[in-house]
Amino acid sequence: MNTVQWGLDYYTGLPEVDRQHQELFALINRLNAAKSCSPETLDQIFAELRDYVREHFGLEEQLMAEAQVDAEHYAQHRAAHAGFVARLDQLWEARGEGSEWVAEEMLAFLTNWLVQHILLTDRKMALEIHTRMGTQAPHNMFEHF
Numbered sequence: 001m002n003t004v005q006w007g008l009d010y011y012t013g014l015p016e017v018d019r020q021h022q023e024l025f026a027l028i029n030r031l032n033a034a035k036s037c038s039p040e041t042l043d044q045i046f047a048e049l050r051d052y053v054r055e056h057f058g059l060e061e062q063l064m065a066e067a068q069v070d071a072e073h074y075a076q077h078r079a080a081h082a083g084f085v086a087r088l089d090q091l092w093e094a095r096g097e098g099s100e101w102v103a104e105e106m107l108a109f110l111t112n113w114l115v116q117h118i119l120l121t122d123r124k125m126a127l128e129i130h131t132r133m134g135t136q137a138p139h140n141m142f143e144h145f
């Protein structure tokens with residue numbers, strides 16, 4: 001798998017969210033680079049990623065609650081997060097089989113999900129938060145919504 005690069009396409013204009021997205025990409029790249037390392041190393045990076053994902057989703061859900069975003073949007077976004085956490089847990093259970101496909105499948109799933117989620121769901125969230133909080137939405141970033 002190629003490395004994932006954070007760029008302006010992922011920009012939300014919410015500084016802590018953007019910082020955490022960059023950290024998530026860095027963790028994915030570390031996991032990718034460690035694919036052929038010992039199971040202990042993979043376990044350690046994957047555990048860091050699982051924890052960080054939970055922390056990150058908590059932050060977004062807190063920001064949405066503070067901005068009082070639309071209740072349906074909030075519920076859908078939370079459900080998307082919960083679904084991803086459940087899938088991560090399944091992959092965590094499956095990792096014990098130790099075969100390379102688990103790492104590959106995990107990385108492909110993680111990367112695709114996070115990229116799509118940030119591009120669509122998180123940026124939609126950011127637009128609504130900026131609108132409700134009266135803060136500046138990032139320039140030209142949301143014209144397709």
Ligand SMILES: [Fe+2]
Pocket residue numbers: 017021056060118122
């Ligand atoms: Fe996010």
Ligand SMILES: [Fe+2]
Pocket residue numbers: 057060077081117121122
């Ligand atoms: Fe999110």
